[in-house]
Amino acid sequence: MECVRCGICVEGCPVFMVTKWETFSPRGRMILLEKIFDDDSFKKSIFTCLTCGRCSILCPIGIEVYDRMEKKRKKLRKLNLAPPRYYFISNSIRKFKNPFGKEFKKPDFILKYSPTKKADVIYYPGCTSVYREITLSKSVIDVLERLKIDFVVEHEYCCGSTALRTGDDAEVAEPNFKKLQYVIEKTGAKTIITSCPGCYKPIKSSYDKLFGGLSCDVMHVSQFLVDKIDELKLKKTDKIVTYHDPCHLGRGMNVYHEPRALINKIADLVEMKNTMKNSLCCGGGGGIRIAYKEISNEIRRKRAKEALKTGADMLVTSCPYCYLNLKRANMIEVKDLFQLISEVMSETIRDNNHIKIKE
Amino acid sequence: MVRFDTFKTIIHEISAIVGEEDLSIHDSVCHTYSFDTSLHSGKAIGVARPESVEEICDILKIANKYRIPIIPRGFGTGNRGGAIPYNALVLDMLKFNSFSIDSKNLKLEAGAGALFSNIRKSLNSKNVFLPPEPDFDVCSIGGFVATAKSGRRTIKYGNIKDYVLGLDVVLPNGKFVELGSKNFKHSGFDVKDLFVGSEGSLGVITKAYFKILPKPKDFAVIMVNVENLKMGVELSIEILNEMLPTSIDYLDEFCSKALNMKGKLIAIELDSYTNVDREVEKIEELAKDYGNVEVHKGKKAEKFYVSLKSLNVRLKNFFKGFPVVEDFELPIVTIPFVCEEIKEVLEKNEIKHAFYCHLDSGVIHPIMFFEKESVRKYEMLLNDLCSIVKQHRGYIAGEYGIGIVKSKFLDINSLEIMKHIKKLLDPNNIMNPGKMGL
Ligand SMILES: Cc1cc2nc3c(=O)[nH]c(=O)nc-3n(C[C@H](O)[C@H](O)[C@H](O)COP(=O)(O)OP(=O)(O)OC[C@H]3O[C@@H](n4cnc5c(N)ncnc54)[C@H](O)[C@@H]3O)c2cc1C
Numbered sequence: 092m093e094c095v096r097c098g099i100c101v102e103g104c105p106v107f108m109v110t111k112w113e114t115f116s117p118r119g120r121m122i123l124l125e126k127i128f129d130d131d132s133f134k135k136s137i138f139t140c141l142t143c144g145r146c147s148i149l150c151p152i153g154i155e156v157y158d159r160m161e162k163k164r165k166k167l168r169k170l171n172l173a174p175p176r177y178y179f180i181s182n183s184i185r186k187f188k189n190p191f192g193k194e195f196k197k198p199d200f201i202l203k204y205s206p207t208k209k210a211d212v213i214y215y216p217g218c219t220s221v222y223r224e225i226t227l228s229k230s231v232i233d234v235l236e237r238l239k240i241d242f243v244v245e246h247e248y249c250c251g252s253t254a255l256r257t258g259d260d261a262e263v264a265e266p267n268f269k270k271l272q273y274v275i276e277k278t279g280a281k282t283i284i285t286s287c288p289g290c291y292k293p294i295k296s297s298y299d300k301l302f303g304g305l306s307c308d309v310m311h312v313s314q315f316l317v318d319k320i321d322e323l324k325l326k327k328t329d330k331i332v333t334y335h336d337p338c339h340l341g342r343g344m345n346v347y348h349e350p351r352a353l354i355n356k357i358a359d360l361v362e363m364k365n366t367m368k369n370s371l372c373c374g375g376g377g378g379i380r381i382a383y384k385e386i387s388n389e390i391r392r393k394r395a396k397e398a399l400k401t402g403a404d405m406l407v408t409s410c411p412y413c414y415l416n417l418k419r420a421n422m423i424e425v426k427d428l429f430q431l432i433s434e435v436m437s438e439t440i441r442d443n444n445h446i447k448i449k450e
Numbered sequence: 451m452v453r454f455d456t457f458k459t460i461i462h463e464i465s466a467i468v469g470e471e472d473l474s475i476h477d478s479v480c481h482t483y484s485f486d487t488s489l490h491s492g493k494a495i496g497v498a499r500p501e502s503v504e505e506i507c508d509i510l511k512i513a514n515k516y517r518i519p520i521i522p523r524g525f526g527t528g529n530r531g532g533a534i535p536y537n538a539l540v541l542d543m544l545k546f547n548s549f550s551i552d553s554k555n556l557k558l559e560a561g562a563g564a565l566f567s568n569i570r571k572s573l574n575s576k577n578v579f580l581p582p583e584p585d586f587d588v589c590s591i592g593g594f595v596a597t598a599k600s601g602r603r604t605i606k607y608g609n610i611k612d613y614v615l616g617l618d619v620v621l622p623n624g625k626f627v628e629l630g631s632k633n634f635k636h637s638g639f640d641v642k643d644l645f646v647g648s649e650g651s652l653g654v655i656t657k658a659y660f661k662i663l664p665k666p667k668d669f670a671v672i673m674v675n676v677e678n679l680k681m682g683v684e685l686s687i688e689i690l691n692e693m694l695p696t697s698i699d700y701l702d703e704f705c706s707k708a709l710n711m712k713g714k715l716i717a718i719e720l721d722s723y724t725n726v727d728r729e730v731e732k733i734e735e736l737a738k739d740y741g742n743v744e745v746h747k748g749k750k751a752e753k754f755y756v757s758l759k760s761l762n763v764r765l766k767n768f769f770k771g772f773p774v775v776e777d778f779e780l781p782i783v784t785i786p787f788v789c790e791e792i793k794e795v796l797e798k799n800e801i802k803h804a805f806y807c808h809l810d811s812g813v814i815h816p817i818m819f820f821e822k823e824s825v826r827k828y829e830m831l832l833n834d835l836c837s838i839v840k841q842h843r844g845y846i847a848g849e850y851g852i853g854i855v856k857s858k859f860l861d862i863n864s865l866e867i868m869k870h871i872k873k874l875l876d877p878n879n880i881m882n883p884g885k886m887g888l
Contacts, residue, residue: 095773096487097763098527098588102565111499111544112479119482126481133478152767160844221782242704 092152094121100146100156100274105372106139106379109389115139117146117156124159127170136244137163138174139383141376141390142256143338148368157377164258172259174382181254184263188248198225200232204244208325212242212315213307215271215294217287218249219411227411230433231286231312237436238319245274245283250290253305257378261301264293268302275307286312286429288340288410295344311340312429313349313409320353320432326439330358332431333403335394335417337410350409350428357435358407363397371397373408375416388420395422407431457495460516463497464539467508472499472545483540486526488855489774489825492534494521501545503618503626506654509541511624513880521882522650524563524590526599529775530853532649532885537762543592546656553578557615557632558660562592578662581607586759592655597851598647602697602719602755605690606812607663608644616659617642622876632659644871649851650882652875666721671751672733674716675741676700679805680786683717686809687782688736689718693729698809699758704804705817708764709757716740716809719756761806762817769802771819772876774828778839779848782812791838792816799831813848832856857887 100117101107107116114123114136123136142157147350150156167173200424201221206213214235216228228244235242251264271283271294285291288311334354340346347367354360365371374380374390395417398406405424408414418425426434465473474480480494495518500506513520519538526533533540546561549569553576557753560569567587573579584594585601593599595617600609616630630642645652657731676682679700696719706715718733720726730745737743757764762773780788789805796803796818807814816835820828836846836859846859860868865874865887872879872888879888 092766093772095763095766096485096526097586097760098525099760099763100488101525101588102567111476113542114476114479114482116475122482123478126478128476128478128481130476130478132474132476136478136482151763371534 092155094118094154094323097151099151100149100153103145105145105390106142106386109386109393112232112321113445116422120156120160124163127167134167134172134174135383138177138257139377139379139386141372141374141379143376144342145338145369145372145373148342154249160377161256161258163252167261169257169272176381177257177378177415180257180378180381181259181263184249184251184254186448188221188251188266190220190249191222195222197221199247200229201244206243206244206245206274206278208278210241210243210280211249211282212240213271213278213280213283214242214244214312215250215283215285215290216244216246217285217290217411219415220286221246224411224415225240226430227269227286227427230427230429233433234316234323234429234436238322243274243278243280245271250293250449252293253290255293255297256376257381264298265302268298270307272305275305280307281284282310282315284310284312284315286409286411286427288337288343289412292339308387311344311346311409312351313353314346316432317349317352320356323436324439325357325432325435326442327356328358328435328438330405331361332358332405333361333363333398333401334366334404334411335363335373335398335408336361336367336368337408337413338372338376340409341370341419342368345442353428353432354407354428355434361401361403363401365397372418373413376414380416387416391420392422395420398423460512460518461496463512464496464509467505467512468498468500471602473497479586481524483523483542484535486531486533487529488531488534488853489772489820489822489828490531490534490854492531492536492538494535494540497540497542499542499545502841503620503656506532506541506620506656507624507626508624510538510620510654510880513539514623514878517878517880519803519883520654520880522562522592522596524593524596524655525565525588527586527589528593528851528853530597530847530851530855532597532851532853532882533593534854536884538883540693541654543590543654543656549591551576551578551662553662556662556664558662559657560660561657562590562655564591566591566594567591573662577665579665580613580660582610582613591658595646595655596649597660599851600849602808604697604808606694606696611643611681613660613662614642614646614658615661617645617655618657619645619652620654620656622878622881623875626656628657634661644736647851647855649885651872651888653881664723666723668725669751670719670726670730670745670747671723672718672720672730672736672737673711673746674718674745675713676716677741678714678786678791679807681740682714683782683785683809685716685737685740686718688808689733692732692736695719695729697808699785700805700807700809702805704765704768705761705806707756708761708767708804719755736769765804765817765819769804769819771802772822774818774820774852776814776816776818776835777847777849778814778816778835778844780812780814780839780842782809784842784844785809785812785814786840788842788844789814789816792835795831795834795838799827801831811848852886854885857885860887
């Protein structure tokens with residue numbers, strides 16, 4: 092489908108909202124799609140697309156601008172026209188198996204669950220939750236343990252998401268695909284769960300297209316937990332929270348209700364002005380922070396402001412990347428959904444113990 | 451074209467006015483500002499984003515000094531090539547985006563760059579409305595006024611001209627003027643009217659003042675399936691004999707399909723400060739001999755008009771190519787056979803098309819699909835279509851403006867007067883030259 096330049100998408104693009112240049116809007120990007128210019132604005136146009144997909148929801152004929160941008164980025168990469176950090180990240184994924192540019196030692200609590208035995212479920216936490224914000228993967232593991240789920244943790248290779256979103260070849264994600272398939276066969280697991288939407292989208296959908304798919308069900312942890320959580324008998328707190336839909340989980344994979352259902356069990360949920368399919372990106376999508384931090388920061392401030400306006404005590408999200416990004420805006424308390432669940436779980440246990448002791 | 455070293459000086463001077471951040475001469479930026487929604491395209495030499503009246507005044511002075519063409523641009527959704535630059539500097543007006551609503555005095559004040567869809571939402575929440583609001587509301591206030599844009603509701607509520615109370619304009623010589631009384635009445639020669647529909651050729655509109663109305667309390671849309679356009683026109687004439695609806699639209703089978711409905715349809719919109727029940731009853735009685743009748747109120751009725759906004763775009767689900775929409779105005783009774791004649795021409799030329807018409811005000815919108823690179827083919831075809839329209843005492847551009855696309859079809863006498871006025875206000879022809887035959 093070709094763009095007819097009606098402009099309905101323009102005001103809906105977070106990057107346009109903060110830059111106000113046509114060039115950095117979905118319509119501008121579509122105008123540049125077939126072109127190559129030797130100037131910074133051209134690169135900026137193509138590489139500031141957050142791949143958040145908000146424009147496609149607005150487009151009357153559903154043009155998937157983010158998809159075209161990924162293809163365009165691929166071409167520009169080949170011509171050596173991408174920002175240098177993109178190559179750095181791709182190289183890092185190939186060399187160090189993560190996008191952070193150096194080797195890391197895996198934490199013990201992950202090693203403890205190495206996929207060396209039979210199991211029902213494989214948990215794939217994603218690089219950010221294993222090496223940067225370990226409380227996030229720890230929280231998920233806590234909850235899985237408490238629910239007595241028979242699981243292992245697999246995390247050797249990066250899922251390749253950052254590289255794929257910024258136009259790298261399929262091959263960057265292949266080692267992870269192969270390893271996951273190997274672990275599925277070895278453990279006999281029926282389900283892979285991941286707490287990172289950035290990993291969830293490629294593992295569930297891109298791997299299908301690129302490598303023919305994994306022989307097992309792929310779920311986001313929120314989907315996996317939603318009908319199990321009642322077993323934990325969590326108490327409802329008096330917290331008022333607002334929920335930020337991660338783009339790749341919401342618009343990307345249509346997961347809107349499960350995280351909300353989980354929140355509703357433990358806190359009061361108030362929605363932001365832009366929510367569900369209209370949700371605004373946190374400003375961290377599409378690799379934009381790699382080269383255009385200022386724009387990214389302005390977008391995240393915008394989103395955090397929306398959260399503040401709801402009067403909520405905290406913003407909850409279910410993506411390590413959104414979590415980290417919004418937290419760094421320093422405007423409102425931010426928690427990952429599973430971190431919140433794990434905390435409420437500990438509180439519930441503590442309270443129950445108190446009651447028992449009193450009795 | 452200016453020489454390269456002169457160009458550098460100009461850019462330097464303009465940059466000193468708006469700041470480096472708000473001026474770009476990057477080829478990629480210029481390219482993205484070289485289109486609107488027509489088949490045509492041009493070439494910008496730069497894009498400047500002024501944020502104050504003073505900045506615009508200074509830019510126009512420089513433009514006069516160096517004779518650089520200036521194109522004021524809103525949201526670039528015009529479909530007549532009005533905002534397309536040809537070796538010109540684009541003046542992006544989107545920074546003039548503030549607006550305020552005074553519902554007590556029934557007035558709206560809006561910056562030229564304010565987006566109509568945002569204004570509509572705010573008006574709605576305050577229970578007021580600007581009746582001639584465009585069907586397609588992704589447009590700036592400047593573009594709206596400069597193209598004298600209109601859509602539905604004309605028969606009942608009139609045109610945008612009837613609602614503009616005042617305009618702030620920077621004239622081509624760089625002088626800022628406030629035109630119009632900004633009140634409901636005005637005696638004498640009302641100069642501001644000259645700027646409504648001026649398409650950026652007489653100056654830069656920076657702000658507009660409008661009259662607004664209280665929002666009607668009741669609202670309904672009645673859909674009637676008709677066998678053909680002729681019957682639709684007969685029905686609307688019958689209706690117009692009995693009452694004044696807000697709008698009567700005709701959608702052919704492609705248009706209705708694009709909006710998830712079936713068959714040829716007449717949509718009659720009613721509104722009232724009390725209720726519309728009596729009118730609905732009357733229309734049901736008149737329409738029952740024509741075909742299936744459905745009455746919608748509330749959300750469903752609103753949804754229909756929301757989806758109608760992007761009709762041309764939605765039609766792309768059935769037709770390949772780029773949609774080009776005409777806006778011919780005709781005496782209502784002639785609509786069926788003029789549409790037939792137009793259809794014949796389109797079929798002969800193998801142009802895929804659909805018809806959407808405002809049967810109250812007599813505007814027909816043939817929506818045609820062209821390959822992107824077929825400007826020449828379109829222009830040739832337009833000659834034929836315009837001569838059919840003229841033959842039947844119609845007007846070639848009822849709603850969307852003239853731009854570059856329709857300038858050669860303007861009436862010679864009007865054009866001569868327009869040229870005199872243009873010469874007086876813009877002796878160096880820096881403002882949107884080449885558009886509207888100027
Ligand atoms: C899907 C679709 C449906 C449409 N439906 C309708 C419809 O039903 N009715 C209708 O009337 N139009 C319709 N249009 C046309 C379009 O929306 C209008 O022409 C619109 O008003 C243009 O507004 P803009 O801000 O985008 O102006 P632009 O395209 O940016 O500019 C249009 C003209 O106005 C001039 N201009 C802009 N701002 C200023 C200013 N501040 N001062 C002086 N001159 C200025 C420009 O130079 C240019 O000549 C439709 C378009 C599309 C794509």
